[in-house]
Amino acid sequence: MPTLAKQLSNFTNSLPGLEKTLRLFQAIAQICAVLVVNTVYASRWGTIRSQLALGRRYLRLFKFLECFERAYAVLDQGYRAASTAQYDRADFAMTTMEVGKWSMLGMYFLLENFTILDAMGVWKTTWSLDVLIEAHKLWFYALCLSLISGLWSLFASAVEQVEKRKKRRKNRGAACEEKKKREVEYEKGIHLSDHEHEHEHKRGVSTGESDYDSDSSSISDSDFHSDNEKSDHEKKVKMEEKDRDLSNIDVHDVHNIPETIPTTTTTSLAAASAAAYASILTHLVVDSCDLLIPASVVGWTNAGQLTIGVTMLLTTVLTSRDVWAKVNKPS
Template structure:
């Protein structure tokens, strides 16, 4: 197959929801970093407004992603096996937690859009962040168990680090012909999930990380995920 031109590759990347969200995530991280740098007050204000609007825009993209999460759970339950494998159990737990996060976050959308303010905004959003935190913890546990207990070869492994990356994924046992993640890809995913854990962790006050630290973690994980997402969008 002929090598696609860079403009064509970029078009493929931005035409996919995952690629578009990842691009916005990069801008989001950079604007958050901009708010913490010693700049003039006007620039800091612009970065703050940009970060808020980009964050809201990313929420539009993942508004219905909870459907994919709950579909993953249904697909696993529909297999009919009375005994679930470790991977199936962890996948169901992760998808359930991530789905609950997305549902609860979605209920606060009108408040964030300044359309309909509600008194329960903060407690509901905090509960959403808890489910997000739990989902990433489950993903980390699964990756660690894969590293310790299973033979590995090579393929990219997805996780809860960013909600959009879970959309449409299928859970369950891999087919005999489907390769399992390599040690390098699992370690890479472990780093990504561990850094992503600081986002909900800091919002909940469970992980003592500064806003700048969270922004840098977001930037690093975006860069680490970028090659895999870029490659997928070119297929």
């Protein structure tokens, strides 16, 4: 297990981790710029925020290539899956939303790059603000598609859980039916064996024979009773075989039929489902909070700088956990 310093080093030395770190500092600087009363210090915090935002833009200079590549990969995967029988309208809708989301994000990063010289103060233009506003509109649309996709996945996950519970109840009912069936067969076999024994005993009493005088009678009249002895011997052999078959039915086996799915399998499936459910909820919260940023730039909402700073801080912490776990994953 690496130390905390080593994990922090792995996080900040990775490109996603460095971007999240700068975003965290930017959110803190924005909050301080609003809360500080002194105008001089507020201006300094505002400058820090602007420089950190510009630094983050350097890191995502070619981010649009990755977004377009993901859009193409999703489209290609959907095209290949469309020829299978399992591909339905729900899969088509999910593919369309994913392609639209990554395409719009790619266009956002690409348009943002056209205004980077203006942000650096190298080449001031009159159209950079308009291009930046249109870029933030695309970011807003991409976040909306991501929200719809997340809600769709959440609904599909809930439906899948309901189906799994129904299947478990069905398996439990089938196990109970099998248990009752084996119990009935066991009781029926015992009753049938007792009935045959009683029938043979009554037959011996009615003919005046017993287990002890059958040998003496066969010695005196061997020729007369040879056929009867052979028949009696065959019946006894059959009765012994039936008793052995009944003895093979263990009472403990009858009463110990499993009624549920094994605990390990159920636990692992529940843990995986809970992790997927938590991941979807986290992304929904992050996308909902991030909507304030492009909406405020475009002018569609009156969210203040303090609100945007707090939401940026929250989403940065939530999304950094996955990056932290990924870069510090043991090899």
